[in-house]
Amino acid sequence: MAATMSNVEEIRSRVILGEYNVTNVHTSDYPGNYPGYDDTWDMQKFQKNFRIDVVHLDESSMEFDMVGIDAAIANAFRRILLAEVPTMAIEKVFIYNNTSIVQDEVLAHRLGLVPIKADPRLFEYRSTGEESAEEEGSEIDTIQLQLKIKCSRNPRASKDTADPRELYLNHMGKDHAKFSPVATASYRLLPDITLLEPVEGEKAERLKRCFSRGVIDIQDVDGKKVAKVVNSRLDTCSREFLRHDDLKNAVKLGRLRDHFIFTVESTGILPPDVLVTEAIKVLMVKCQRFLNALDSTDLE
Secondary structure: OHHHHHHHHHHHHEEEEOOOOEEOOOOOOOOOOOOOOOOOOOHHHHHHHOEEEEEEEOOOEEEEEEEOOOHHHHHHHHHHHHHOOOOOOOOOOOOOOOOOOOOHHHHHHHHHHOOOOOOHHHOOOOOOOOOOOOOOOOOOOOOOOOOOOOOEEOOOOOOOOOOHHHHEEOOOOOOOHHHOOOOEEEEEEEEEEEEOOOOEHHHHHHHHHHOOOOOEEEEEEOOEEEEEEOOHHHOOOOOHHHHOOOOOOOEEEEEEEEEEEEEEEOOOOOOHHHHHHHHHHHHHHHHHHHHHHHHHHHHO
16 A cells, blocks of 8 residues: 555656656646545645745846746746746837848847846836837837947058958947847756665766766765765756666656746846746736636626
8 A cells, every 4th residue: 555655646746757758747636636645726735835945046047946836837937937027129120221231121130139228117018009100209118229330440450360350340249139148937847866776886887977967976885886866956867877777777767746947047137036026926917817807707
């Protein structure tokens, strides 16, 4: 009975990476699915188990763990970060005279990629019908910028050089969006590595090399080299150990189904922690809108 309960717990909580397939990928912890398990959703239970742990934070990137939540909610949060957090950007470009070799549509597209460092929370959306070229923007809904730059010859360049970096001035602006990290948000499940049997000696050294640096450590136990899992978080789940016949049955590789490792990168417009906060606010508004729709349906 104990073994059965253990197997059920593994199915409920872990994705298993086998040699030829990946199992337990779908959520199965819903009410009545497993005898002896009360998987009815409970607010107090959720509040007790749910947590967010910030692992790394600087001005451009953030890594944090979101634990105790379903993949559907985690993915909704990721998609909101990518597409629904308000951002100031160039929407329309009116070109009166373009004498460069860059086509108008390509120039407009590249201008739209330039990140504008302005807090969108300080502005309002423009009303419908106020987006034509004739309409003047106001300080509460529009940012006006001027770009004045010209590529010219460098009078101090050596006569013998052919390097464009010396021949010209302003021939390559380092503030272009392609030199900035792309704002993105991604997550991965926390790896779970279990050694099913002692791995010693030369096998331990080979096992260590099969994983990312820092995942497996070699310890001295009674004069023997013994492999031990020290930090499964660093693993990339490459399954390299499956290439070795004497190691493939010694390791079980999985991922915790409700432990998400988020990575958020900012273009510099807003700090990553502010982006996360704003995404949470958007998600809360969506939930409230859904609850309001349910209430209105009940009234009908």
